[in-house]
Amino acid sequence: MKVAEIRDIGEYVGGEARMKGWIYNIRSSGKILFIILRDGTGTIQCVAEESVIGEEPFEKASGLTQESSVEIRGNVVEDRRAPGGYEIKVSGLDIIQLSESYPITPKEHGDSFLLDHRHLWLRSSRQNLILRIRAAVIRYIREFFDNRGFICCDTPIFTPNACEGTTTLFSTDYFGDNAFLTQSGQLYNEATAAAFRKVYCFGPTFRAEKSKTRRHLIEFWMVEPEVAFADLDDIMVLAEDFVAEITQRAVKDFEEPLREVLDRDVDRLKKVQTPFPRISYRQAAEILKDKGEDFEFGKDFGGNHETVLSEEFDRPFFVHRFPAAIKAFYMEPDPEDPSLSLSVDLLASEGYGEIIGGGQRAYDLDFLKKKIREDNLSEADFQWYLDLRRYGAFPHSGFGLGLERFLTYICGIQHVRETIPFPRLLNRLSP
Ligand code: 4AD
Ligand code: MG
Numbered sequence: 021m022k023v024a025e026i027r028d029i030g031e032y033v034g035g036e037a038r039m040k041g042w043i044y045n046i047r048s049s050g051k052i053l054f055i056i057l058r059d060g061t062g063t064i065q066c067v068a069e070e071s072v073i074g075e076e077p078f079e080k081a082s083g084l085t086q087e088s089s090v091e092i093r094g095n096v097v098e099d100r101r102a103p104g105g106y107e108i109k110v111s112g113l114d115i116i117q118l119s120e121s122y123p124i125t126p127k128e129h130g131d132s133f134l135l136d137h138r139h140l141w142l143r144s145s146r147q148n149l150i151l152r153i154r155a156a157v158i159r160y161i162r163e164f165f166d167n168r169g170f171i172c173c174d175t176p177i178f179t180p181n182a183c184e185g186t187t188t189l190f191s192t193d194y195f196g197d198n199a200f201l202t203q204s205g206q207l208y209n210e211a212t213a214a215a216f217r218k219v220y221c222f223g224p225t226f227r228a229e230k231s232k233t234r235r236h237l238i239e240f241w242m243v244e245p246e247v248a249f250a251d252l253d254d255i256m257v258l259a260e261d262f263v264a265e266i267t268q269r270a271v272k273d274f275e276e277p278l279r280e281v282l283d284r285d286v287d288r289l290k291k292v293q294t295p296f297p298r299i300s301y302r303q304a305a306e307i308l309k310d311k312g313e314d315f316e317f318g319k320d321f322g323g324n325h326e327t328v329l330s331e332e333f334d335r336p337f338f339v340h341r342f343p344a345a346i347k348a349f350y351m352e353p354d355p356e357d358p359s360l361s362l363s364v365d366l367l368a369s370e371g372y373g374e375i376i377g378g379g380q381r382a383y384d385l386d387f388l389k390k391k392i393r394e395d396n397l398s399e400a401d402f403q404w405y406l407d408l409r410r411y412g413a414f415p416h417s418g419f420g421l422g423l424e425r426f427l428t429y430i431c432g433i434q435h436v437r438e439t440i441p442f443p444r445l446l447n448r449l450s451p
């Protein structure tokens with residue numbers, strides 16, 4: 021008999037099913053055992069009675085421990101009171117392995133204990149849901165771009181260049197040369213945009229940033245669209261369509277578990293509709309000043325400033341035209357005030373902070389050469405990038421969305437570390 025998956029168990033009502041999984045929970049009441057079986061696709065209550073399965077098998081089953089692996093066979097019945105709506109009347113049970121005493125129990129555990137046991141923690145219902153939403157969001161993201169004629173161009177992880185600044189580069193030996201782990205696929209996507217017009221990359225990104233906040237990972241996933249002949253306004257329209265569509269798909273597919281397992285205020289997510297508010301950096305600085313925040317014009321926002329700004333809005337909002345001095349070398353200067361750049365960040369509401377960074381790319385060869393020198397980058401390494409300004413230079417724009425920060429917002433959770441299967445943090449490289 022084929023092994024049934026719990027998510028499809030409705031198809032077996034009235035008949036027999038054979039399942040393989042792990043013991044999520046077990047309790048006994050006299051000659052009856054109530055087992056919650058978990059198989060990775062769902063959980064289901066299985067009721068085993070001694071009078072049905074026999075004395076010896078019942079005794080063995082009574083000794084089952086949390087997370088033991090088992091095969092269970094039985095009749096599938098509809099039961100409104102059972103969680104999930106179905107129940108198994110057990111006819112047979114085989115133990116695959118009797119688990120040792122499982123370290124994660126239903127009682128409360130500290131953060132570092134759970135992170136040390138991340139390889140097991142993934143089995144819990146909350147972690148399972150968050151990572152299930154992650155997988156779905158990755159799918160929505162790819163579909164969003166694929167359906168709009170974007171070409172997926174994967175960019176390299178080993179690179180010779182800095183993209184977002186030299187202070188956060190991981191360097192590694194590349195057969196005697198120095199290579200860096202990528203901070204962003206953007207520079208390469210500027211090249212592929214000239215070949216395919218609309219492109220995106222979606223892959224792991226590395227930042228050797230000594231930040232120990234709930235928004236920082238050392239290794240995170242970023243999706244980065246790049247569009248030939250798009251300007252700053254065009255890319256803001258793309259970013260808001262993108263964030264609104266992905267958020268609404270997540271709401272549609274996960275409304276009930278978001279509310280029930282993660283206690284997410286889904287009504288606030290439903291407000292994530294276009295258009296998103298747009299304010300300039302200058303306006304943002306004024307808002308902060310009016311609210312009595314300690315903020316100096318010309319500086320980057322701290323996490324607290326982002327939280328204060330987000331209180332003004334009921335949905336994500338753009339902050340555009342940051343001072344050129346605090347942005348990367350590749351930003352196009354604002355023609356109306358060259359001390360500013362045609363850059364944009366999207367800040368999530370509810371204090372979740374920056375989820376997107378992007379802007380219009382510098383177009384002029386001499387300007388870029390000057391910026392590369394000023395930033396102490398090696399012009400030789402950037403020759404291929406400068407070629408894009410020599411051979412059919414084209415105005416273009418793009419952005420990068422940090423997958424884990426976006427998921428933290430969608431799930432309404434406190435820390436990015438729960439949104440990736442094995443988080444890499446400042447002081448954590450294992451498991
Ligand atoms: O603002 P960033 O550094 O922008 C870039 O890398 C551009 N080259 C992207 C582009 O225009 N193609 O990073 C973009 C986003 C941030 O808004 C944030 O969501 C996420 O990447 N991010 C991080 N997420 C988790 N941990 C970190 N340490 C992150 N650093 C950036
Ligand atoms: Mg940024």
